[in-house]
Amino acid sequence: MKNPTREDAYNLLTEFTKSDSLIKHGLSVEGVMRYFAKKNNEDIEKWGIIGLLHDMDYEMYPEEHCVKVREIMEEREWPEEYIRAVQSHGYGLCVDVKPESLLEKTLYAIDELTGLITATALVRPSRSVLDNKVKSVKKKWKAKQFSAGVDRTIIEKGAEELGVELTDLITDTIMGMRDVADAIGLKGSVVEE
Numbered sequence: 001m002k003n004p005t006r007e008d009a010y011n012l013l014t015e016f017t018k019s020d021s022l023i024k025h026g027l028s029v030e031g032v033m034r035y036f037a038k039k040n041n042e043d044i045e046k047w048g049i050i051g052l053l054h055d056m057d058y059e060m061y062p063e064e065h066c067v068k069v070r071e072i073m074e075e076r077e078w079p080e081e082y083i084r085a086v087q088s089h090g091y092g093l094c095v096d097v098k099p100e101s102l103l104e105k106t107l108y109a110i111d112e113l114t115g116l117i118t119a120t121a122l123v124r125p126s127r128s129v130l131d132n133k134v135k136s137v138k139k140k141w142k143a144k145q146f147s148a149g150v151d152r153t154i155i156e157k158g159a160e161e162l163g164v165e166l167t168d169l170i171t172d173t174i175m176g177m178r179d180v181a182d183a184i185g186l187k188g189s190v191v192e193e
Contacts, residue, residue: 001077009049012076017059024184026052028114028177029107031184035176036106047103050085054107066090066097093154099161109158112150113173116140119147121186128188129177134170 001008013026033051037044053069061068066087073083087097088104089111099108120140121129140146159169181187 001079004049004078004082006045006049006052009052012072013053013056016056016072019059022055022059025114025118026055027180028118028184029054029111031180032110032114032173032176033103033107035172035179036110037103039172040102042103046082047106050082050103051107053082054086054089054111056086066093066095099158102162105158105161109155109162109169110173110176111154112152113155113158113169114177116147116150116152116155117170117174117177118184118186119150121188124188126188126190127186128190129174129181129184129186130188130190132174134167134174137170137174138167 014023017023017026030048030052034044034048036042037047053073055065057067057069057072058065066089069086070083073086084097085101085104085107087095088099089107091098091108099105117129117132117137120137121127121132123140124132124136141152155169156166159166162169177184177186
């Protein structure tokens with residue numbers, strides 16, 4: 001497969017992922033990756049596709065997460081660049097594929113962060129990412145029992161690898177999630193102006 005499409009990616013994701021929350025997580029990461037690609041004048045489609053697929057092996061193969069994905073994508077003749085990028089987000093957790101490119105470092109930095117932002121949005125009265133603020137996310141960041149499954153050290157390490165301030169990473173991630181708020185179920189009750 002020379003030039004995989006977003007449809008190819010979505011079909012592959014939903015072949016291996018049935019959980020609504022995991023699909024929405026994939027859509028969140030896709031939206032944020034597209035946002036960062038646009039901001040950095042990179043390939044928006046490629047970045048989005050990789051974001052969408054990053055956890056495609058997690059539901060069916062949790063013990064082989066980021067490992068099984070290589071086998072699945074190779075069988076379907078996906079480009080090596082895509083496979084490597086998807087694997088790299090599990091660096092230090094389940095694989096030793098270190099994020100090297102800007103795309104890989106961005107995926108690594110924002111994956112866990114989208115989970116924290118989602119959790120923060122869901123406890124807002126609006127249940128929306130559209131009115132979610134950086135200060136709200138940072139306040140919840142400090143409450144270690146809040147969204148305890150989110151590994152904050154990975155987000156910090158990712159920001160450091162990208163050479164960006166944590167506040168800026170949070171801001172951009174929120175903005176990317178706003179672009180897909182409806183698709184990820186986080187439009188909530190905010191009235192858009």
